[in-house]
Amino acid sequence: SAVISQKPSRDICQRGTSLTIQCQVDSQVTMMFWYRQQPGQSLTLIATANQGSEATYESGFVIDKFPISRPNLTFSTLTVSNMSPEDSSIYLCSVVGPYGYTFGSGTRLTVV
């Protein structure tokens, strides 16, 4: 299966600031996804990152708050903008390949 490098693994940020999370995949993949996992909850899809076009956002998530880039088939970034304590979560990227879905190791974000 694909190997994903996700950075940073964790961060503590001041409210009002922004954090950009990166995912690098070791092979070209068509579809990349960004999930959020709030404390004690399961994973919720934020958006699908499309190469060469705007990301497709799920209900409740907007581009101004979670801008996404997908410059090529191996890389994507998610930015959490104007952060508040409610944004404290684990953020994970995921790709789908021949062997199914693989996840990055996650970014644990704490907003203070």
Next chain:
Amino acid sequence: RKEVEQDPGPFNVPEGATVAFNCTYSNSASQSFFWYRQDCRKEPKLLMSVYSSGNEDGRFTAQLNRASQYISLLIRDSKLSDSATYLCVVPNSGNTPLVFGKGTRLSVIA
């Protein structure tokens, strides 16, 4: 019905016990199903895929009942290392994004 619904946890079982989790799904068109395992503070990792009536891998058996729209995961001879949260996952269709259940927490006790 919620898209994917799992047994509420936690399940606390002794080593060697057999434990079963159930998961119901609402999308009758779903063709494939997954059980993921998530350890504390880690990312989910694929445990089993289910494409037909079921799948068996060692101590783990997944069964699918399309008529009743549920999937089960059976763990035999539980080990301490089986302690984790087990997520039932259903794609909407094809390669579209996954829908996760809230997970069932399992603690295997010595």
